[in-house]
Amino acid sequence: MLFTMDAEEVHHLAMGVLSAASRWQVPLPLLRWLAGASRDEDGKLARTVFGLRFPNPVGLAAGFDKNGVALAAWEALGFGFIEVGTVTAHAQPGNPLPRLFRVPERRALINRLGFNNAGADAMAERFQRLKASGRWPGVPVGINLGKSKVTPLERATEDYVASLGKLHAFGDYFVLNVSSPNTPGLRTLQGRDELDALLRAVQQKNRTLPVRRPMLVKIAPDLTFPQIEEVLELCEQHGLAGIVATNTTIDHGSLPPTAPHETGGLSGEPLRARSTEIVRFLAARTKLPIVAVGGVSDAASAQEKLDAGAALVQLYTGFVYGGPTLVPEMCRGLR
Numbered sequence: 001m002l003f004t005m006d007a008e009e010v011h012h013l014a015m016g017v018l019s020a021a022s023r024w025q026v027p028l029p030l031l032r033w034l035a036g037a038s039r040d041e042d043g044k045l046a047r048t049v050f051g052l053r054f055p056n057p058v059g060l061a062a063g064f065d066k067n068g069v070a071l072a073a074w075e076a077l078g079f080g081f082i083e084v085g086t087v088t089a090h091a092q093p094g095n096p097l098p099r100l101f102r103v104p105e106r107r108a109l110i111n112r113l114g115f116n117n118a119g120a121d122a123m124a125e126r127f128q129r130l131k132a133s134g135r136w137p138g139v140p141v142g143i144n145l146g147k148s149k150v151t152p153l154e155r156a157t158e159d160y161v162a163s164l165g166k167l168h169a170f171g172d173y174f175v176l177n178v179s180s181p182n183t184p185g186l187r188t189l190q191g192r193d194e195l196d197a198l199l200r201a202v203q204q205k206n207r208t209l210p211v212r213r214p215m216l217v218k219i220a221p222d223l224t225f226p227q228i229e230e231v232l233e234l235c236e237q238h239g240l241a242g243i244v245a246t247n248t249t250i251d252h253g254s255l256p257p258t259a260p261h262e263t264g265g266l267s268g269e270p271l272r273a274r275s276t277e278i279v280r281f282l283a284a285r286t287k288l289p290i291v292a293v294g295g296v297s298d299a300a301s302a303q304e305k306l307d308a309g310a311a312l313v314q315l316y317t318g319f320v321y322g323g324p325t326l327v328p329e330m331c332r333g334l335r
Helices: 007-023 027-035 071-076 120-133 153-167 186-190 192-208 225-237 269-283 299-308 317-322 326-334
Strands: 047-049 052-054 058-060 081-087 100-103 108-111 141-145 173-177 215-219 242-245 265-268 290-293 312-315
Touching (some): 007 071, 027 071, 071 081, 120 153, 186 192, 192 215, 215 225, 225 242, 225 269, 269 290, 299 326
Parallel strands (some): 058 081, 141 173, 173 215
Antiparallel strands (some): 100 108, 108 265
16 A cells, blocks of 8 residues: 555655654554564674674664654664664755655665755754653664755865764764765765865864764765775774765666666665675775665575674665564564
């Protein structure tokens, strides 16, 4: 029934339900029961990565809960960690509709959402209220930061630094998103000079905060291996805590002729092999933890990423097709 509706309308419907469940404690046990989520009593799946304790390695990727409105619901659904955003320094509506498309025959999505979010100030206010209420989740919360569309590229570092300053008290870790294909020019921030300046500025800000947070960078699957090596060199030089691999791809060559001919980032099953290839490439060259995302849809695909060298995995498109029982099923399979 849901798949007969517009993809973004369904997304808003799902987020409305999960947001409501997060605001009221009564539905959460029901949500946990419906999903089949249970605590890992023997701790077989628990791990410590960049100084944080994760009850299991399966997390929600950035992009699903852009404004961080459903933290308690994600924990009830069994996620071992939650990454919210991408959030920008300025509120913005994103790109014109329609901008989200399904490719069911490949269990894939095409999106050109464009960082639609309420902005860093609104997220900080919401998280402050949530912390004060005592309903903050017991799993790590990451915050994914991006550049506002109205901010010129030459001032991009100011955007990331401003958002970090407003949100540092709430994120257990932060991810610098320099790899979305849906904000004009954003991917140029993966260049050596641009990324060097960004990482230096963000880490300078990070060192001034009351608590220094683990900082990661999210890379595109369309980078060449020499480009990835440059990114890795800069991450180690600037003391980053890890790498998220990967964002969506602009390569739609694997899609069938029946797929929507739409621009935007492709995610899901078509990205699985390339994402794993990059994880394996990184793991052979660094001790930095790798958070793997791209084509994770079941225990087998998650184990593939972990075997390739990832410390944690994330999913978005897999959750769209797998539904609310997916994460507990994955954890049982991994266990």
